Structure formats: structure tokens, C-alpha cells
Amino acid sequence: MKPEEIQFGDWARIFMGENPPAFFIEALLRIAIIYIILMVSMRIMGKRMGSLLTRNEMIALVCLAAANGVALQSPERGILPVIIIAVVIIGFQKYIAWRAMKSTKFESLVLDDVDLLVKDGYLQLDKMEQTRLTRERLMAEFRHNGINNVGRVQRAYLEANGKFSILQYPDEKIGLSTLPNWDKDFHESLPKAPGNYACRSCGNIVKGAKPTHECDRCHLQDWEEAVIT
Template sequence: MKPEDIHLSDWGRMLVGEVPASFYLEVVIRVVFIYLLLLLSMRLMGNRMGKTLTRNEMVAMVSLAAANGVALMAPDRGLLPVVVVAAIIVGYQQLFAWYAFRNKRFESLVLDDLSVLVEDGRLQLDKLEEGVLCRTQLLAKLRKQGIANLGQVRRAYQEANGNFSLITFEDETPRPGLSILPTIDTAFRDEQAKAPGQFACASCGHVQPAQQAPAANCPRCQAREWQPAVVQ
């Protein structure tokens, strides 16, 4: 289309386009075909495609969407290339899954691996940095699981698909740790029972015996800010 053919008052072109009316019936056929093709492709790629996606699965879905989008609306594009693209994507996805099942190193390389974000009530700051995950994000995830004190957490993992899984201490012994309640909610934080003679690093959650806030840096992360450890 030439620039001089474009007019803002040309509502017919903007709403209907330059295709014959019969093309809209063809669009219905294309939509049904592509819908069924996507449904079949996801079925062939396994049940995981209906859950949280890994990076590899996300790439497969984006590739399918990109291939289908053009054929859906362009009357000069056929549907057979979409079938070929879908077959290739499903094929390499199946191949990756097959080889990853047999090769742990390849699985970690392609599908990523889990990370230990919390270990025995202490944040693993290096793992947070590797995963480009901020402390606020992680603490929000923990609060969503009903955790208010970092000392309750034995392990917190970020799985390969990006989900978080949590393991708490099984015994009911109160464990001192860093309060993970929002700092703006001072009234709620004040209700938490304090652990006498215990202070927690505000950065990583390391607990250290002291009668008052330590003047020294945290031995784990070198942060200087300390908060009273809580046991609730």
C-alpha cells in the first residue's frame, strides 16, 4: 500500500481491510485448524505444557505462537508451513526431553537446575543473585506460605520451572530468626515474641547471641544492620 492511499477517515480499510468478504469465512476455518493444531502439539509435548513452563517449553510455545500468528490473518500464507513448524517444534521438544531424562548434565544445562535459597533459616544471597531474585520477592513468597520468621524455614528451593518449594522444621521448638513481616507493618512486627539475647542480620538472617545489636559486621554477608531475632 502506498502512503498516499492511507487516510484516517478510511474506516472501511481500518475495520474490514483490503480482503474480500469471503476471507472472513476462511479465517474461521484457519482459527479452528490452528486451535486444533496447538491442542495436538501441546498434547504431544506432554502434561508439563499445561503447568508452569520451563525456559525450553516457553521457547517452544512462543515459537508456535509466532508461526501461527502470520498464517491466521495473512490470506497469502498457507497452513501447511504451520504444520511443518509445529512438527519441528514438537520433535525437538520430545528429543530434548528424551535426552535430558538420560543425561543429568544436559538436563541442568538446557532445563536449568534448582537453587537453594534458604538454608537453616538463613538466606543464600549468592543464589538469589544468580537467579536474579530480590529478597523482597522471596520473602513475599514465604509469607504467602504462612511463614513470619525465617528461623522456621529449613530449606527453600527455587525449582527449575521457577516455582518455589518450602520445607520447615518438623519439631515445634521455637527457633529464633529474622522477622520477614513487612517493615511498614510495625504494629504486627511488635507483636512477635522476641528471642532474648539473640539478634538477626537484616540482610541474610544469620542469628548471633548478643545482649544488644552487634557493632561488628555480619560474619556471613558483612552487612551492618541487625534486628532483634523473633521466635513467633
């Protein structure tokens, strides 16, 4: 379309574009066929497509959506290419699932692996940096699970699909509070562990007077009184 052909107030062009009126009737048939293609494709690719997706499954879903959009909007584009693209994507996904079942190395390479974020109440900062996960995002996940003390966390994993798995100690533990620093009133209401201080960076616990030295684990100097829950 030439620039001089674009005029504000041309409501027929704005709402209908340059498509002939007959195309809107045809679009109903296209939508029905493409909907069936998507439904069958998702069904064949398995129940995982209805839950949290891995990166590969997300890529497959985006590719299907991109292929279908063109056929819905342009009368010059047929539906057969959409069917071919869907078959290729489904076949590729099935192959990846089959290879992943045969080889754990291939599964880790293509679908990613589980990362350990917390071990025995201590934040694994190297893994958090590797997965580009912020400390506040992890603390928010703990608060969402009713955990107000990092020391209660025996293990915290970041699964390949981006979901968190958290295992807790059954008894009381001393550790770093998961509350935000600005919520001082709530923080003061938590039971403290006198003579124990937690590193705000990694959750390392030291006993005695408030430290004036760097943390042995993360080499930062930022301490607060530990809590016990």
C-alpha cells in the same frame, strides 16, 4: 501501503484491512484447523504444557503462537508451513525430553537446575544474586506460605520451572522476621527472642547486646531484634 493512503475515518480499512470479504469466511476454516494443530501439539508434548512451564517449553509455546498468527491474518500465507513448524517443534521437544532422561548433565544444561536459596534459616545471598531473585520477592513467598520467621525455613529451593519448594522445621525457631519493615505494628506483635538479633540482609543470628559490627556472613551492618515462632 503508502502514507497518503492512510486516512483517519477510513473505517473499512481500520476494521477489515485490505483483505477481501471472502477471506473472513476462509479465516473460520483456518482458525479451526490451527486450533486443532495447537491442541494436538500440546497433547503430544505432554501434560507439562498445562502447568508451570520450563524455559524450553515456553519457547516452544511462543514459537507455535508466532507461526500461527501469520497464517490467521494473511491470506497469502498457507497453513502447511504451520504444520511443518509444529512438527519440528514437537520433534525438538521430544528429543530434549528423551536426552534429559538419559543424561542428568544434559538436563541441567538445557532445562536448568534446582537452586538452594535458604539453608538452615540463612539466606544464601550468592545463589539469590545468581538467580536474580530479590530478598523481598523471597520474603513475599514466605509470607504467602504463612511463614513469618526465616529461622523456620530448613530449606528453600527455586525449582527449574521457577516454582518455590519450602521445607520447614517442625518446632519453634529464632530468626529474621519476614514482615516488611514499614509494618511496624504487626512486627511488634510478634514474640521476640530477647538477647538475639538478626541480620536484615542474610538472617544471621547473634546473641547478646545489639551488635555494632558488621555481619560475619554478609559483611553488612543492619540488625533487628529476632523473633521466635
